[in-house]
Amino acid sequence: MISLMPNHTPTNAGLLARSLSAVWHPCSQMKHYENLPLVPIARGAGVWLYDFDGNRYLDAVSSWWVNLFGHGNPRINAALRDQLDTLEHVMLAGFTHEPVVRLSERLRDLAPAGLGHCFYGSDGASATEIALKMSAHYWRNSGKPGKTHFISLQNSYHGETLGALSVTDVALFRDAYGALIAQQATVPTPDWRAAEPGESAQDFALRCAEALEAHLQQHHETIAAFIVEPLVQGAAGMAMYHPVYLQRARELCSQYGVHLIADEIAVGMGRSGTLFACEQANISPDFLLLSKGITGGYLPLSLVMATNDIYRAFYADETARGFLHSHSYTGNPLACRAALATLDIFAQDDVLNANRTKAAFLNGIAQPLRDHPKVRNFRNTGMIWAFEVDTPHKDFARRCFALALQNELLLRPIGNTIYFMPPYVIAEEEMQLLVTRTLNIVETLT
Numbered sequence: 001m002i003s004l005m006p007n008h009t010p011t012n013a014g015l016l017a018r019s020l021s022a023v024w025h026p027c028s029q030m031k032h033y034e035n036l037p038l039v040p041i042a043r044g045a046g047v048w049l050y051d052f053d054g055n056r057y058l059d060a061v062s063s064w065w066v067n068l069f070g071h072g073n074p075r076i077n078a079a080l081r082d083q084l085d086t087l088e089h090v091m092l093a094g095f096t097h098e099p100v101v102r103l104s105e106r107l108r109d110l111a112p113a114g115l116g117h118c119f120y121g122s123d124g125a126s127a128t129e130i131a132l133k134m135s136a137h138y139w140r141n142s143g144k145p146g147k148t149h150f151i152s153l154q155n156s157y158h159g160e161t162l163g164a165l166s167v168t169d170v171a172l173f174r175d176a177y178g179a180l181i182a183q184q185a186t187v188p189t190p191d192w193r194a195a196e197p198g199e200s201a202q203d204f205a206l207r208c209a210e211a212l213e214a215h216l217q218q219h220h221e222t223i224a225a226f227i228v229e230p231l232v233q234g235a236a237g238m239a240m241y242h243p244v245y246l247q248r249a250r251e252l253c254s255q256y257g258v259h260l261i262a263d264e265i266a267v268g269m270g271r272s273g274t275l276f277a278c279e280q281a282n283i284s285p286d287f288l289l290l291s292k293g294i295t296g297g298y299l300p301l302s303l304v305m306a307t308n309d310i311y312r313a314f315y316a317d318e319t320a321r322g323f324l325h326s327h328s329y330t331g332n333p334l335a336c337r338a339a340l341a342t343l344d345i346f347a348q349d350d351v352l353n354a355n356r357t358k359a360a361f362l363n364g365i366a367q368p369l370r371d372h373p374k375v376r377n378f379r380n381t382g383m384i385w386a387f388e389v390d391t392p393h394k395d396f397a398r399r400c401f402a403l404a405l406q407n408e409l410l411l412r413p414i415g416n417t418i419y420f421m422p423p424y425v426i427a428e429e430e431m432q433l434l435v436t437r438t439l440n441i442v443e444t445l446t
């Protein structure tokens, strides 16, 4: 019998060529792949990714910040297999299912107080869209239809759909679409790298909070919400700031009748050192956004947690007062099951404590990096590390990415900023390998 199937036995070279011909890769100038390696991955196990030639790469960025407990995690795999044999999907309008109910209840118990209602989406940008729409709709339902503007921090990142881009302050992602994006104001970022010499991170954060206050004082009547990445602005290059800023932001938003949206898509799920970054400022936002690590890096899922006050403003006889936003895969059972398995691991393995030990170990062995004459602003929050590299290379990020691959590392610098955001299952010898090889890379590129 003649097989009509083409030969699909993959090889590195074969898959690379086919991918470049058929796949339009994200966050990429496709022409750069003429020189930049595109890496076909055959399988993953723990912190390691393997290509078809037997090379391995330590996933030091958790595959774009999503993976928490390693690739091919046996417990998440088992939960998904079980769910697959039970219910793969059902629509969530007019129907419900156990995984989505259990996940909503557990998050309500774990999250900062008052966030009793979970609304589901499929990716981070959708969670941002949902929160912005919900906030403005809340004010409309509450007799304040003029509150339709949003503010965000300088260098903020909240996703790349058109609404999310309106509160994303990254010129490279925005500029081509300027005409399509609503203009929203930004307020100064408390990123401590911008502090005056001698000024503490805390004092600088308080100074930035004064600028926020001045802005709110003047514009609160037209502002629906302030959206913020708590403690770490990820896409800005892991900009870190003092939690006192969040405390002041919470007070000011309450004082001026503006919602506080905590975008914990990147920093939530233990990444900041606590389960939610807001805990470190001891605040409850009006909306809390989760995605990325929520499924352990397995499946797309996002959610917006909202307060009872928000929820009640939509609860009425008229359909139009309800929140009619919908996505086809809202609350997908498989994704919710992966999220439940992820929360189980947090509880069973005392992950937050274990991460504290790991972070202390990495900080210890990273001393030579911290002390390197070409390394600036070495910083750490929870399971995130970052530093700037003084380099003569204008295309540092791409060179570093390529050199890292030769050193069995997946690093994806943001400009001149190298960052580590490893899966939490990283072992001590893997941290040692990560630090030693990164030091070699810094030596080579400076």
Ligand SMILES: *Cc1c(COP(=O)(O)O)cnc(C)c1O
Binding pocket: 123, 124, 125, 126, 128, 157, 158, 159, 160, 229, 234, 235, 263, 264, 265, 266, 267, 291, 292
């Ligand atoms: C990644 C990210 C988003 C967008 O999530 P996507 O799933 O990529 O759309 C939004 N906010 C923050 C803080 C993020 O890091």
